[in-house]
Amino acid sequence: MSDDKLLVSRRNALKCMAYGGAGTLFALSGGVFTPIDLAMARAYDESKEGKALGKPLFVQISDTHIGFNKEANPDVAGTLTQTIDIVNGMSVQPALIIHTGDITHLSKPAEFDMAQQMFTRLRTTEMHTVPGEHDTTDATVTEYFNRFGKASNNKGYYSFDHSGVHFIALINVLQFKPGGLGTLGAEQLDWVAADLKHRSASTPIVVFAHMPLWTIYEPWGWGTGDADQLMSQLRRFGSVTVLNGHIHQIVQKVEGNMTFHTARSTSYPQPLAGVGSGPAPLKVPADQLPAMLGITSVSVVKHPTSLALNDTALA
Amino acid sequence: MILGRTRMLLTGVSMLLLWGAAPWTRSTAGTTADTSKIVVKDFMFMPTPLTVKAGSTVTWTNMDDEPHTVVSDTGEFKSGGIDTNESFSFKFDKPGTYHFTCSIHPRMVGTIVVQ
Numbered sequence: 205m206s207d208d209k210l211l212v213s214r215r216n217a218l219k220c221m222a223y224g225g226a227g228t229l230f231a232l233s234g235g236v237f238t239p240i241d242l243a244m245a246r247a248y249d250e251s252k253e254g255k256a257l258g259k260p261l262f263v264q265i266s267d268t269h270i271g272f273n274k275e276a277n278p279d280v281a282g283t284l285t286q287t288i289d290i291v292n293g294m295s296v297q298p299a300l301i302i303h304t305g306d307i308t309h310l311s312k313p314a315e316f317d318m319a320q321q322m323f324t325r326l327r328t329t330e331m332h333t334v335p336g337e338h339d340t341t342d343a344t345v346t347e348y349f350n351r352f353g354k355a356s357n358n359k360g361y362y363s364f365d366h367s368g369v370h371f372i373a374l375i376n377v378l379q380f381k382p383g384g385l386g387t388l389g390a391e392q393l394d395w396v397a398a399d400l401k402h403r404s405a406s407t408p409i410v411v412f413a414h415m416p417l418w419t420i421y422e423p424w425g426w427g428t429g430d431a432d433q434l435m436s437q438l439r440r441f442g443s444v445t446v447l448n449g450h451i452h453q454i455v456q457k458v459e460g461n462m463t464f465h466t467a468r469s470t471s472y473p474q475p476l477a478g479v480g481s482g483p484a485p486l487k488v489p490a491d492q493l494p495a496m497l498g499i500t501s502v503s504v505v506k507h508p509t510s511l512a513l514n515d516t517a518l519a
Numbered sequence: 520m521i522l523g524r525t526r527m528l529l530t531g532v533s534m535l536l537l538w539g540a541a542p543w544t545r546s547t548a549g550t551t552a553d554t555s556k557i558v559v560k561d562f563m564f565m566p567t568p569l570t571v572k573a574g575s576t577v578t579w580t581n582m583d584d585e586p587h588t589v590v591s592d593t594g595e596f597k598s599g600g601i602d603t604n605e606s607f608s609f610k611f612d613k614p615g616t617y618h619f620t621c622s623i624h625p626r627m628v629g630t631i632v633v634q
Contacts, residue, residue, distance in 0.1 A: 312600075337623045481561035
């Protein structure tokens with residue numbers, strides 16, 4: 205995609221939304237989820253191409269950072285509200301919501317309570333979460349698990365199936381090595397191996413964790429040190445989608461049958477890799493903020509759309 | 520603009536305090552002191568390594584817009600999330616070398632030598 209097209213896309217996205225951010229809709233096409241701007245999706249709903257997209261399977265929300273109140277976005281509750289309004293406004297509601305972590309900014313009980321209260325406004329009630337490193341800074345690492353630990357028996361990793369897709373939720377924010385990247389750890393990797401052992405290679409797999417499961421920028425810890433051991437287990441599957449948050453911007457990579465995608469945050473943007481002293485909140489003019497926040501939506505397509513069709517949607 | 524100037528002034532004052540610029544807070548042993556301060560700024564702990572006498576209290580103060588934590592590699596101390604302009608303190612009673620990291624940004628590392 206050329207830069208010109210990107211600019212046109214952003215401009216159209218801003219026209220479609222007053223505030224609250226552009227998102228990305230993923231359509232499963234030829235076994236690979238293909239991104240389409242969510243802002244364009246409403247107009248898309250009624251179009252021939254839109255109808256071919258099928259039912260949205262899930263929406264990914266990430267890095268809500270409830271409790272953050274600095275200059276980069278003094279109203280993260282407001283932008284989350286707008287995000288929820290966008291999801292609730294989708295003509296067909298997604299079956300699931302996935303939150304890829306950093307629900308809160310400082311792991312405070314009041315922040316978690318506020319986030320949970322806000323999530324109850326979602327029309328889609330089934331939500332699956334993984335924690336970010338901001339959710340696990342309390343001394344006992346219990347605030348997150350007290351609220352969201354049930355699905356994983358307080359381990360942080362679990363799997364489930366929906367619409368023929370196998371979902372694997374992983375935790376990579378607890379075992380940091382100083383100076384290093386996120387870590388999955390041997391116990392979790394063994395569990396993944398057992399979880400995948402008897403699954404058919406034709407099962408679409410969605411893996412989600414907070415920190416990127418591929419190294420985007422090691423000096424800032426934007427990666428997971430032992431992710432290669434996970435990928436070697438996933439390589440035999442025909443369709444693997446790896447979804448992460450953490451870096452507050454979209455970065456994508458396709459490698460064989462595997463698509464890697466990081467979601468925008470709903471709270472504040474972060475700089476491009478290596479720009480500035482570290483991954484601090486990026487201050488942008490207020491009118492530019494909405495375009496840098498958003499969500500990711502993933503659809504299963506009954507009749508796979510062509511690549512050309514998706515290019516049209518992005519323009 | 521008044522707000523901006525105030526903020527700059529406050530930053531200036533706090534930097535002065537944090538860096539321990541006043542000579543009467545310093546002991547004769549150079550970097551060794553009863554109380555010591557580490558500034559957390561631009562995703563770095565400064566200074567590091569820091570040498571203190573046994574019984575000293577070290578205070579970390581976060582000057583970034585991003586929260587940080589201070590977590591001992593060997594489990595002796597662990598802060599919660601330290602937000603902008605907040606601090607965390609720990610008293611070091613036993614001599615030794617203590618390595619610590621920020622669990623939110625694990626590339627941030629520091630060392631305290633207790634004599």
